[in-house]
Amino acid sequence: MIDEPQNARPGEKAEEDGSIRSEALQVRHAGRQILKGITLAARRGEILSIIGPAGAGKTTFLRCLNRMLELDTAFEITGDVLLGGRSIYSRDMPVAEVRRRVGMVFSIPVPLPLTVYGNLAFGPSLGGATRDSWDEKIEAALRAAHLWDEVKDRLQEPARNLSGGQQQRLCLARALVLRPSVLLLDEPCSGLDPVSTARIEEALQQLKKDVTVILVTNNVKQAARASDRTAFFLFGELIEVDRTESLFTTPRDRRTADYISGRFG
Amino acid sequence: MSKGTGIGGTFMVSMMALACAVIVAMVAIIIGNILLHGAGGISWEFLSRAPEAGMTRGGIFPAIFGTAALVILMTIAVIPLGVATAVYMHEYAPKRSRMIGLVRLAIQNLAGVPAIVFGLFGYVFFTKFVGAAIDRGLYGGELVYGQPAIVWAALTMALLTLPTVVVATEEALRAIPQSYREAAYALGATRWQMIRRVVLPQATGGILTGGILAVSRGSGEVAPVMFTGAAYFLPELPRRLHDQFMELGYHVYVMTTQSIDVEATKPVLYSTVLVLLMLTFLLNFTAIMIRSRIRRRLRHDR
Numbered sequence: 001m002i003d004e005p006q007n008a009r010p011g012e013k014a015e016e017d018g019s020i021r022s023e024a025l026q027v028r029h030a031g032r033q034i035l036k037g038i039t040l041a042a043r044r045g046e047i048l049s050i051i052g053p054a055g056a057g058k059t060t061f062l063r064c065l066n067r068m069l070e071l072d073t074a075f076e077i078t079g080d081v082l083l084g085g086r087s088i089y090s091r092d093m094p095v096a097e098v099r100r101r102v103g104m105v106f107s108i109p110v111p112l113p114l115t116v117y118g119n120l121a122f123g124p125s126l127g128g129a130t131r132d133s134w135d136e137k138i139e140a141a142l143r144a145a146h147l148w149d150e151v152k153d154r155l156q157e158p159a160r161n162l163s164g165g166q167q168q169r170l171c172l173a174r175a176l177v178l179r180p181s182v183l184l185l186d187e188p189c190s191g192l193d194p195v196s197t198a199r200i201e202e203a204l205q206q207l208k209k210d211v212t213v214i215l216v217t218n219n220v221k222q223a224a225r226a227s228d229r230t231a232f233f234l235f236g237e238l239i240e241v242d243r244t245e246s247l248f249t250t251p252r253d254r255r256t257a258d259y260i261s262g263r264f265g
Numbered sequence: 266m267s268k269g270t271g272i273g274g275t276f277m278v279s280m281m282a283l284a285c286a287v288i289v290a291m292v293a294i295i296i297g298n299i300l301l302h303g304a305g306g307i308s309w310e311f312l313s314r315a316p317e318a319g320m321t322r323g324g325i326f327p328a329i330f331g332t333a334a335l336v337i338l339m340t341i342a343v344i345p346l347g348v349a350t351a352v353y354m355h356e357y358a359p360k361r362s363r364m365i366g367l368v369r370l371a372i373q374n375l376a377g378v379p380a381i382v383f384g385l386f387g388y389v390f391f392t393k394f395v396g397a398a399i400d401r402g403l404y405g406g407e408l409v410y411g412q413p414a415i416v417w418a419a420l421t422m423a424l425l426t427l428p429t430v431v432v433a434t435e436e437a438l439r440a441i442p443q444s445y446r447e448a449a450y451a452l453g454a455t456r457w458q459m460i461r462r463v464v465l466p467q468a469t470g471g472i473l474t475g476g477i478l479a480v481s482r483g484s485g486e487v488a489p490v491m492f493t494g495a496a497y498f499l500p501e502l503p504r505r506l507h508d509q510f511m512e513l514g515y516h517v518y519v520m521t522t523q524s525i526d527v528e529a530t531k532p533v534l535y536s537t538v539l540v541l542l543m544l545t546f547l548l549n550f551t552a553i554m555i556r557s558r559i560r561r562r563l564r565h566d567r
Contacts, residue, residue, distance in 0.1 A: 068451060073359060100453035110448040112463060122462070123452040171448075178453065 165196025437471020
């Protein structure tokens with residue numbers, strides 16, 4: 001783990017800038033190298049998308065950024081991830097705190113077996129926030145996820161009753177209630193129709209001024225249309241990262257060109 | 266198909282049909298016989314009064330009450346112990362740990378230990394060791410807990426039914442999608458918050474099923490309570506933890522083997538057996554209903 005002395009003290013300012021950076025991040029699983037030293041940064045105000053064929057390590061990378069990967073102890077993680085300049089793997093950063101600051105939306109919508117409201121209140125109810133501030137935050141999160149109008153009268157219904165697209169936006173809102181600095185999305189639209197996909201992409205465009213967004217996607221077109229910068233992963237390596245237009249029009253690496261033009265993967 | 270196999274096949278099929286018929290017939294005969302002889306004796310009087318005249322008349326209320334008290338105490342002991350064990354094994358312990366393999370082996374073996382061995386163990390461990398120690402420490406050597414008592418019988422029964430609760434709880438925990446756990450973690454839940462807020466509520470049905478199966482097993486067993494607390498005949502109901510008690514199964518055993526006049530006790534015996542059987546069936550049926558409701562709900566979730 002890398003310690004940066006100038007940021008060792010917990011300082012609100014430093015964390016507020018919303019930047020997240022991996023440094024020489026390596027992951028091994030059962031002796032196999034899954035990530036081969038990734039150094040990649042994302043800043044507030046942009047959507048960074050990560051593309052690459054299956055097995056490139058996109059999801060593994062994403063799950064390192066909010067320490068979800070270590071739930072399976074078979075993964076060995078080395079290197080570091082800095083959130084606002086502070087290591088999320090350092091001893092004075094509780095793992096629950098990391099996950100509250102770095103929200104995540106999964107590829108399949110996972111509403112908890114609770115009501116719509118219960119799902120949204122789950123995060124704040126785990127501690128910290130006082131009850132009277134919940135409703136305001138919940139409404140703001142639902143609006144940000146472009147879901148408020150559809151569910152404002154259905155808050156006490158089981159979350160399962162919502163459609164797939166609504167469930168995924170609920171999961172987005174549920175993460176936003178905690179006001180995270182960074183939002184990780186792991187193929188959030190893989191199971192959704194084009195209309196639901198468009199709604200989520202719209203929501204993300206408006207969110208990016210407040211939250212750093214990292215979007216893993218198998219859909220190259222989605223990366224091209226929704227992100228400001230794009231990173232291309234292949235076999236656990238970061239091949240290149242660039243502004244989205246540049247990467248799609250003039251890729252520097254041959255393999256990137258092959259992938260985005262559909263010649264493999 | 267040759268003629269030989271045809272005949273052989275027909276023969277085998279009829280043998281299998283016969284085997285099935287034998288099973289059905291056995292159950293029908295057992296239940297029919299008990300119903301025939303026992304149903305007539307069941308009345309409010311029978312259910313609400315104590316045995317009279319050397320158990321040839323009166324009722325079985327103390328035995329019903331004792332059995333109920335026994336299984337309630339047993340449940341209080343076995344549910345926390347069993348649920349804690351299952352939650353630890355499934356949610357906390359490392360997946361491929363040798364320690365957990367050992368615990369699981371122990372639980373499987375516990376399920377195979379004959380009931381009478383539990384009875385003997387309970388007698389030696391709870392009454393003679395724990396109970397005697399309590400008496401020495403708190404009652405100045407006076408005989409209070411160092412003898413058969415309902416609390417020791419309940420704890421012995423809890424050990425007997427522990428595997429049932431552990432297995433049912435673990436099955437319920439396994440049925441909870443991993444994605445729920447990840448969703449809770451991703452919202453900043455600690456492991457304990459995740460378990461308390463997501464896992465345990467989802468597992469309630471399974472835990473309940475395990476509890477009912479344990480109660481159903483416990484209310485029918487005789488051997489574990491024979492030496493640890495059940496009494497031959499007690500007109501008084503148990504009121505304290507160290508009282509002895511009457512138990513339905515043990516009452517049946519006593520009436521069958523120790524009665525002064527076996528013929529005269531027969532009608533009471535049949536009715537008692539019927540009550541015991543109904544109680545066990547009812548509990549099993551409830552457990553099955555709850556389990557099938559959970560399975561239905563789980564299917565909807567996927």
